[in-house]
Amino acid sequence: MSVRGRVRGRVRTPRLSVRTRLTLVYGSLFLVTSAVLVAVMYVLTARTLDQRLPERTAVDPRVAAKLRILVSKKDFGQVLALKADADRQLAQQKHDVLERLLQTSLLTMVALGVLAVVIGYLVAGRMLRPLNKVTATARRLSESTLHERIALDGPQDEIKDLADTFDRMLDRLHRAFDAQRRFVANASHELRTPLTINRTVLEVALASRKNPPETKALADVLLGNTERHERLIEGLLLLARSEREPATRTPTPLPDVVRGALGDLDGRTGEVDVEARLAPAEVAGDPVLLERCAMNLLENAVKYNVRDGRVWVRTGVRDGEAFLQVVNTGRPVPAYEATRIYEPFRRLRADRVGSADGAGLGLSIVRAVVGAHGGTIETVPRSGGGLSITVRLPAVARDALAST
Numbered sequence: 001m002s003v004r005g006r007v008r009g010r011v012r013t014p015r016l017s018v019r020t021r022l023t024l025v026y027g028s029l030f031l032v033t034s035a036v037l038v039a040v041m042y043v044l045t046a047r048t049l050d051q052r053l054p055e056r057t058a059v060d061p062r063v064a065a066k067l068r069i070l071v072s073k074k075d076f077g078q079v080l081a082l083k084a085d086a087d088r089q090l091a092q093q094k095h096d097v098l099e100r101l102l103q104t105s106l107l108t109m110v111a112l113g114v115l116a117v118v119i120g121y122l123v124a125g126r127m128l129r130p131l132n133k134v135t136a137t138a139r140r141l142s143e144s145t146l147h148e149r150i151a152l153d154g155p156q157d158e159i160k161d162l163a164d165t166f167d168r169m170l171d172r173l174h175r176a177f178d179a180q181r182r183f184v185a186n187a188s189h190e191l192r193t194p195l196t197i198n199r200t201v202l203e204v205a206l207a208s209r210k211n212p213p214e215t216k217a218l219a220d221v222l223l224g225n226t227e228r229h230e231r232l233i234e235g236l237l238l239l240a241r242s243e244r245e246p247a248t249r250t251p252t253p254l255p256d257v258v259r260g261a262l263g264d265l266d267g268r269t270g271e272v273d274v275e276a277r278l279a280p281a282e283v284a285g286d287p288v289l290l291e292r293c294a295m296n297l298l299e300n301a302v303k304y305n306v307r308d309g310r311v312w313v314r315t316g317v318r319d320g321e322a323f324l325q326v327v328n329t330g331r332p333v334p335a336y337e338a339t340r341i342y343e344p345f346r347r348l349r350a351d352r353v354g355s356a357d358g359a360g361l362g363l364s365i366v367r368a369v370v371g372a373h374g375g376t377i378e379t380v381p382r383s384g385g386g387l388s389i390t391v392r393l394p395a396v397a398r399d400a401l402a403s404t
Helices: 018-056 061-072 076-140 158-207 213-242 254-265 287-303 362-372 398-403
Strands: 250-253 273-278 282-285 310-318 321-328 376-381 387-394
Touching: 018 076, 076 158, 158 213, 250 254, 250 287, 254 273, 254 287, 254 310, 254 321, 282 287, 282 387, 287 310, 287 321, 287 362, 287 387, 362 376, 362 387
Parallel strands: 273 310
Antiparallel strands: 250 282, 310 321, 321 387, 376 387
8 A cells, every 4th residue: 555745635526617607607697588588578569469459450441341241131150250260360460470579589589698608708708817817926936936926907896905915925925935044044054153163172172182081982972962963953954945946947867866865875875785777867956955855765765774675776757757766675664654754853663863863854855855846755665664765756858958
């Protein structure tokens, strides 16, 4: 069973856009209103024909002459038959008029309905254009472009209020990121300086022949603590930097990143055998952070291994994504613990990390670097012990690299 480093959201069924829904609402309301109007006109026309048509219908002179002859002959049966025939003709005329009216009205309603839908679609697009501008600006924003604003022009309506509120939120975010950058820079200076001084003093004390062995032993212990604090501060600063999206992205071959990390790790693997199979894979990002990510994965695989253990490192491209996979032997890892190892200062069997084992931020930095580069992490416990960690990053095609 695989454990994803990043929780994926539920799959949502596709929904109609706001523009399409507004168009459907406009068109439906128009068609309903038109249908009601046609029905009312039909009823009124029928009533008018019933009331006015008999009064205003001119009698055919031939029919009138025939009626006079029949009346003079007192042939009332023929008179009644002639009246019935005239009523049928009148009813047929009314039916023809109403049918023609209904057909014309329905055709007109359909034509105007189609026109209303088209006009409604265009009008909805124009009304939603400011929202499209807000959406485009939000998608374009990153930490390096927080200075951009929507600056929407137009009347002070609901959309203008939304854009102004979004601009004010960007102002607060910009100030927060600036404060974070200043804090990291100040912390880097203020925290490193006293530790560097302590390290220098302790190294001088260890090198001096005048100090007794007890003092040198104490200085050696303090120097170890100072080194641990330096690693902790370096890890915290690197974690803060890794969580920010890279300001500039450089095409970086993953095999070169892994080779650099393996070169730094050379001589520190102990009895662990490292096997590398590096296929071509290109990503766009910060090469320093990517190499640190690979370094932390390898250090973790070597550190939490067993005697005569093994580590397998692979790179390549799969399903349009570049991947870096680090697999190691080691103690069995429960599946429910696999995602917890990425939390700062978190271990499988202890929350705080001892000085001999590092600062406890290695995999937290890995997660931050991968997230900042738009990637994912898949962590799978091996059945025989150890972990398989696969980092997937958006791949850069070679033709895209050539065009740049």
